[in-house]
Amino acid sequence: MRAWEVAEPGPIEGELLRLVEKPVPAPGPDELLVHVRACGVCRTDLHVSEGDLPVRRPGVTPGHEVVGVVAGTGGAVSGFAPGDRVGVAWLRRTDGTCGYCERGAENLCPASEYTGWDADGGYAEYTTVPAAFAYRLPEGVDDVALAPLLCAGIIGYRALRRAALPPGGRLGLYGFGGSAHLCAQLALAQGATVHVLTRDPAARRLALALGAASARGAYDEPPEPLDSAILFAPVGDLVPVALRALDRGGVLSVAGIHLSDVPPLRYESDLFYEKELRSVTSNTREDGREFLALAARHGIRATTHVYPLERAREALRDLKAGRFDGAAVLVNDRPPQS
Numbered sequence: 001m002r003a004w005e006v007a008e009p010g011p012i013e014g015e016l017l018r019l020v021e022k023p024v025p026a027p028g029p030d031e032l033l034v035h036v037r038a039c040g041v042c043r044t045d046l047h048v049s050e051g052d053l054p055v056r057r058p059g060v061t062p063g064h065e066v067v068g069v070v071a072g073t074g075g076a077v078s079g080f081a082p083g084d085r086v087g088v089a090w091l092r093r094t095d096g097t098c099g100y101c102e103r104g105a106e107n108l109c110p111a112s113e114y115t116g117w118d119a120d121g122g123y124a125e126y127t128t129v130p131a132a133f134a135y136r137l138p139e140g141v142d143d144v145a146l147a148p149l150l151c152a153g154i155i156g157y158r159a160l161r162r163a164a165l166p167p168g169g170r171l172g173l174y175g176f177g178g179s180a181h182l183c184a185q186l187a188l189a190q191g192a193t194v195h196v197l198t199r200d201p202a203a204r205r206l207a208l209a210l211g212a213a214s215a216r217g218a219y220d221e222p223p224e225p226l227d228s229a230i231l232f233a234p235v236g237d238l239v240p241v242a243l244r245a246l247d248r249g250g251v252l253s254v255a256g257i258h259l260s261d262v263p264p265l266r267y268e269s270d271l272f273y274e275k276e277l278r279s280v281t282s283n284t285r286e287d288g289r290e291f292l293a294l295a296a297r298h299g300i301r302a303t304t305h306v307y308p309l310e311r312a313r314e315a316l317r318d319l320k321a322g323r324f325d326g327a328a329v330l331v332n333d334r335p336p337q338s
């Protein structure tokens with residue numbers, strides 16, 4: 001099969017992410033073998049490819065927004081059969097036994113493993129996933145439209161919950177890529193007023209088209225104080241900017257797995273009056289199931305740009321350069337091997 005692998009982390013403008021031929025992987029006893037149909041391109045894939053995240057598996061295949069079809073099952077799997085459509089997301093495995101897992105915070109499990117970082121992901125014709133971490137997907141939505149929901153959507157949902165937006169509240173979104181444009185749709189469907197703050201004019205247009213009340217530059221002030229804000233851009237300089245835009249008692253959640261350094265905060269302007277700064281770490285499977293159900297109910301759809309699998313490097317370069325709005329999705333047009 002064809003698969004991309006990170007020969008060595010480095011600038012995506014180079015050739016260190018390589019397309020190779022390798023054997024179709026064998027699923028472990030508790031795993032599914034999945035024929036990949038579509039795989040979303042997430043900023044985390046860029047962080048893995050460029051070395052912003054440490055190497056956890058040399059030569060790893062990135063990709064953790066996979067929509068595919070079960071092509072085989074390990075001997076200990078029940079409840080899935082060949083032909084079932086499934087989703088593969090970022091959280092791949094936890095120990096299920098530590099204190100975090102036991103209290104329902106499996107996203108904090110110190111033994112957790114991640115698709116496309118600890119194990120090969122979906123920038124390939126086939127991938128594997130532990131059956132317990134595979135998602136069943138709603139009917140009637142095509143593969144490409146579903147793929148970005150599996151990380152961008154789920155993380156945006158967790159970030160929105162962490163931001164503790166009151167009903168009908170005023171929400172600021174800093175950065176407006178794959179995750180934010182899905183989060184905005186959910187917040188709007190739930191009655192929020194959404195203000196978008198991003199440097200990219202195309203993203204500002206998309207925000208207004210989706211129903212945002214305003215769209216301004218990333219360092220601009222929103223037109224009204226915010227009850228909650230979410231920082232999607234991986235830019236630490238925006239943390240004090242967003243904190244100052246909060247109303248008293250407001251909450252800022254930081255959605256990214258990687259953030260450039262946060263400059264010094266000024267207590268009086270940035271945190272006093274009980275403002276809160278929170279991070280968001282991965283997600284639980286419960287977050288995923290809740291979000292996929294809400295997305296189906298509210299008709300949340302990713303704005304997508306399709307690239308064939310063999311153009312993954314170009315998709316990541318375009319993501320880095322901000323050359324598209326919404327989300328890029330890789331499609332594998334080769335049928336399953338018999």
Ligand SMILES: [Zn+2]
Pocket residue numbers: 094095096097098099100101102106108109110111
């Ligand atoms: Zn655990």
Ligand SMILES: [Zn+2]
Pocket residue numbers: 042043044045064090151152
């Ligand atoms: Zn992701």
